[in-house]
Structure formats: C-alpha cells, structure tokens
Amino acid sequence: MSELEQNHEPAPEVGTIGNLGNPILLKDMNMVGVSAEAAQGGQRVPIWTRMALTSDQDLFQKIIGNIARTIEHAANAVGEYPSLSRAQTVFLVLHPDDTGELWVDKAAMCTYSTLKRPGTVVAGTVLFENDIADVTGLWFPLVEVGPKDRILCIIREGWRFALYFDFNPDGKLLIEEAKRALGTLFRRMSYADLYASLAHEPTLRSLVGAGWFPFLELGIQEIRALLSMIEADFPLHEGEQSLISAFDDVRLERMFSRWMERAHLKERETILRPAINAFKNCEPVTVIKIVLSEIEGVMSDAYYRVHGERPYRSNKLPDFMIEQAEHRAGGKDTLFFPVEFGKYLKDYTYADFKHHDIGTAGSRHAVSHGRVPGEQYTMARALQALLTLDQLAFYM
Structure with a gap:
C-alpha cells in the first residue's frame, strides 16, 4: 500500500x-x-x-x-x-x-x-x-x-x-x-564544482588563455570536460575536436535563431548568416573575420540604446556588458558569470596588442590588423568566436 x-x-x-x-x-x-x-x-x-x-x-x-x-x-x-x-x-x-x-x-x-x-x-x-x-x-x-x-x-x-x-x-x-x-x-x-573551478584563479586564467569559457550554449558536461583537461594540464586538442563535432547544423541553427530574436543581431542577419554557413563548411577564416569584427558593433549598439551615445573607447564595452548581464540575470552570482566573462573579453577577445606583435585568432585587435598567421585560424578558434557572440546575445 x-x-x-x-x-x-x-x-x-x-x-x-x-x-x-x-x-x-x-x-x-x-x-x-x-x-x-x-x-x-x-x-x-x-x-x-x-x-x-x-x-x-x-x-x-x-x-x-x-x-x-x-x-x-x-x-x-x-x-x-x-x-x-x-x-x-x-x-x-x-x-x-x-x-x-x-x-x-x-x-x-x-x-x-x-x-x-x-x-x-x-x-x-x-x-x-x-x-x-x-x-x-x-x-x-x-x-x-x-x-x-x-x-x-x-x-x-x-x-x-x-x-x-x-x-x-x-x-x-x-x-x-x-x-x-x-x-x-x-x-x-x-554546480558547486563549476563555481569552485572558476573561483580558482590559475584554472580560470588557463581556461581563458586557451580561449575557452563556460559559455551558456555549452552543456554542463561539455564545460566539465574542458575544465577537467585544464586542471589536469592535458592538451585540449581532443576535447576541442569533440566540441566542434557537437555543433552540427541543428545546433548551429538553434543558436542562430536565438540571435535573430535580439534586435542588435537581427539587424546584422545578412552579415552573420555567412558566418554560420562558413562554420558548416569548415571555413574558419571567414567565421573569425566576420564575427570578431561584428562583436564590437553589437556591443556598441547595445551601449547606444541604453546611454544614447557611442562609447568613445572600446575598453568601456566589456564593463557595460557585465552590467547588462547582471541586470538580465538578476545579479553577479549566476550561471551567466558576468564578471568572469568580462575578464574573458578583456584578457582574450580584447587582449592588449601592439601593431608590431603577432597575435592569435581569438584577438579582435590582432585579427583586424592582419597580424595573425594563417595556421592560427582554426575551427576551435572559430567556434570560440561564435560562442562569444552567442554569450553576448544572452546578455541582451
């Protein structure tokens, strides 16, 4: 009974x-x-x-x-x-x-x-x-x-x-x-293990240094797999290939549909659609060149709609996106990880760069100045660019 x-x-x-x-x-x-x-x-x-x-x-x-x-x-x-x-x-x-x-x-x-x-x-x-x-x-x-x-x-x-x-x-x-x-x-x-990993400065530094982050589009098991390899100091190639394979046409289209629900991204549909198609066709150069050049414009438009003016310096944009994420999620202590993502933008996407340096395909400045060797344009870096833009979409 x-x-x-x-x-x-x-x-x-x-x-x-x-x-x-x-x-x-x-x-x-x-x-x-x-x-x-x-x-x-x-x-x-x-x-x-x-x-x-x-x-x-x-x-x-x-x-x-x-x-x-x-x-x-x-x-x-x-x-x-x-x-x-x-x-x-x-x-x-x-x-x-x-x-x-x-x-x-x-x-x-x-x-x-x-x-x-x-x-x-x-x-x-x-x-x-x-x-x-x-x-x-x-x-x-x-x-x-x-x-x-x-x-x-x-x-x-x-x-x-x-x-x-x-x-x-x-x-x-x-x-x-x-x-x-x-x-x-x-x-x-x-998600105590995820919080603990990101609170551990060496782990977060290594994760960001490799161009990765607990992006919201990633599944929790995908994030945990990346973190376990980082913490064990294992090469990331195998894990990155697994992630690339996981982004099939269905998942990419779902992500693109989410972008089109945001006004700042919908205005760029004819620009961003080729980036999605290029990823499907394994063309990382096209993906990276398009997405990294549009990320700043997307953040600038969001800034304009809130403040009524454009930021005079691009380094104000990461802090602005942190504020947007906190407002959207209801605080800092969420799986949106706004503070940590601000660090990602500053230390990776907008990393300091001098024109005579050789940069990486994750750096917006190095890519826009043509200072990245061809072998740096990989599918892993292309996926990171897409996921960075997608993270911003969640914050809007």
Missing part, C-alpha cells in the same frame, strides 16, 4: 501537479531567529532573522543541528517523528498565531529557469539540463504562504544541504526574494 493510500489522499491526476501528502501541523512554534553569538543570562545578543547558507559554509554546521532538533521536538509533541537529516526537502511555514505547517518531502517544488531554446516553449515540453541557461528561483507553489508568515527551508542536492530562513521581523514576508535566494542556493549546490 502506498503512502498516499495510507493517508487516504487521492493521487494527483496525470498531467496535474500536487503535493505528495499533508503537512505535520505544529503548535506553539514561536521561533523568531537564531542567536548570532553566545550570551549569558541577562545579556543582550544579536539575532539572525534572515539567512541563506549551504553546507560548504562553516556556519551551517554550527546552527543546523539546533534548528533540526527544535523542529523535530515540536513534531514529536504532536505525535509525529520525522528525521530531518534524511529528508530531501523540509519546508516550514509558521503563522502569526505560532501554529505551523511542516512539509517533509511532501510539498510540490518547482524551479524557475532561463532557457537556451529560442522561441516559445509550450507547456509539457520535455526539457534537459542542456536546455537550462540559468536557475533563477525555487519555490513550493501549492503551499499557502502569507505576508505575515515566517518560513524556513532545508534542501538537499547531491551531497550538499542548503538552509534558508526568514523569520519576518517586519511582518512583510518578501516571497519573491525568498524564491531568488532559494534558487541561488540550489544553483550553488548543483
């Missing part, structure tokens, strides 16, 4: 969503915060009333045990015996009268994501991890939460946990802020 049948609850109909059961109803739950410091009786103590942590942070381990025991004790008092350490998801809603609803692996949960796919995605479309550009939020849509309620959430993802609480001292619970915070925690846990 299933757990739903034991609780006499009808199973959700196919094609609908529903909670998997009922919450544990708690009494006398007057939790209002977590002490920030040790204190003796009669002393004043600061209290945390809102917090977001993952188990990678030391503070998590210091407070999670007390929080879990407090909640379990309240559940025991009403005849329920959940084990929070074994749960995947714990969502606690506390009402102004100090009653509470404790959902342990019962509440329907959804994530909010930015998709890579161009065009409209109809309800019921099957999505894969490689369709997700960024995770922007997480919530429990079938749990009623009021503006005067207090909330606490514990999420497990893989071998990591996250804790979020808002004990709402002002009586105005910011649900949208909670959604974003939970989405950030979930993203941080799901």
Whole structure:
C-alpha cells in the first residue's frame, strides 16, 4: 500500500501537479531567529532573522543541528517523528498565531529557469539540463504562504544541504526574494564544482588563455570536460575536436535563431548568416573575420540604446556588458558569470596588442590588423568566436 493510500489522499491526476501528502501541523512554534553569538543570562545578543547558507559554509554546521532538533521536538509533541537529516526537502511555514505547517518531502517544488531554446516553449515540453541557461528561483507553489508568515527551508542536492530562513521581523514576508535566494542556493549546490573551478584563479586564467569559457550554449558536461583537461594540464586538442563535432547544423541553427530574436543581431542577419554557413563548411577564416569584427558593433549598439551615445573607447564595452548581464540575470552570482566573462573579453577577445606583435585568432585587435598567421585560424578558434557572440546575445 502506498503512502498516499495510507493517508487516504487521492493521487494527483496525470498531467496535474500536487503535493505528495499533508503537512505535520505544529503548535506553539514561536521561533523568531537564531542567536548570532553566545550570551549569558541577562545579556543582550544579536539575532539572525534572515539567512541563506549551504553546507560548504562553516556556519551551517554550527546552527543546523539546533534548528533540526527544535523542529523535530515540536513534531514529536504532536505525535509525529520525522528525521530531518534524511529528508530531501523540509519546508516550514509558521503563522502569526505560532501554529505551523511542516512539509517533509511532501510539498510540490518547482524551479524557475532561463532557457537556451529560442522561441516559445509550450507547456509539457520535455526539457534537459542542456536546455537550462540559468536557475533563477525555487519555490513550493501549492503551499499557502502569507505576508505575515515566517518560513524556513532545508534542501538537499547531491551531497550538499542548503538552509534558508526568514523569520519576518517586519511582518512583510518578501516571497519573491525568498524564491531568488532559494534558487541561488540550489544553483550553488548543483554546480558547486563549476563555481569552485572558476573561483580558482590559475584554472580560470588557463581556461581563458586557451580561449575557452563556460559559455551558456555549452552543456554542463561539455564545460566539465574542458575544465577537467585544464586542471589536469592535458592538451585540449581532443576535447576541442569533440566540441566542434557537437555543433552540427541543428545546433548551429538553434543558436542562430536565438540571435535573430535580439534586435542588435537581427539587424546584422545578412552579415552573420555567412558566418554560420562558413562554420558548416569548415571555413574558419571567414567565421573569425566576420564575427570578431561584428562583436564590437553589437556591443556598441547595445551601449547606444541604453546611454544614447557611442562609447568613445572600446575598453568601456566589456564593463557595460557585465552590467547588462547582471541586470538580465538578476545579479553577479549566476550561471551567466558576468564578471568572469568580462575578464574573458578583456584578457582574450580584447587582449592588449601592439601593431608590431603577432597575435592569435581569438584577438579582435590582432585579427583586424592582419597580424595573425594563417595556421592560427582554426575551427576551435572559430567556434570560440561564435560562442562569444552567442554569450553576448544572452546578455541582451
């Protein structure tokens, strides 16, 4: 007999969503915060009333045990015996009268994501991890939460946990802020290895020096494969050839369709279409010459539409695109990696170049001044150029 049948609850109909059961109803739950410091009786103590942590942070381990025991004790008092350490998801809603609803692996949960796919995605479309550009939020849509309620959430993802609480001292619970915070925690846990690699300066420097970046069009496994080779100090040729092969006509056309949804790129359709066709025909010189010359124009147009003037120096454009990406993604701490991409633009695409130097096919300045040897114009460098322009398309 299933757990739903034991609780006499009808199973959700196919094609609908529903909670998997009922919450544990708690009494006398007057939790209002977590002490920030040790204190003796009669002393004043600061209290945390809102917090977001993952188990990678030391503070998590210091407070999670007390929080879990407090909640379990309240559940025991009403005849329920959940084990929070074994749960995947714990969502606690506390009402102004100090009653509470404790959902342990019962509440329907959804994530909010930015998709890579161009065009409209109809309800019921099957999505894969490689369709997700960024995770922007997480919530429990079938749990009623009021503006005067207090909330606490514990999420497990893989071998990591996250804790979020808002004990709402002002009586105005910011649900949208909670959604974003939970989405950030979930993203941080799901892609912890990627965050760690990019935070490691030598790894990021080597990745950018080779002309690569965790471009949004790349799948997470493709990015991880590149990073593993970088971290092991292996030659990248084999990995690059695998990536080039993965960009077949279908994938290239999907990317091009996304470009055409951006006004700054749609205006350049007759210029950019030959670049896509050239990649299909294994003509890297054409791809690189077209794309690297258009990237600055695309960023300049975007700058003009925001500021009403053209930048007098091109080195202002990477910083501008960082601002655009942060605005589009809702912050710096996203899979858009705006700050890191700004570094990529400055250190690779717009790397310092003197006219008498010999440059690489990834350098906009070297290519435009004709200071790149023919053997530098490879399909790998051509793919990097396309992915750089595509990254800018996501930021617009």
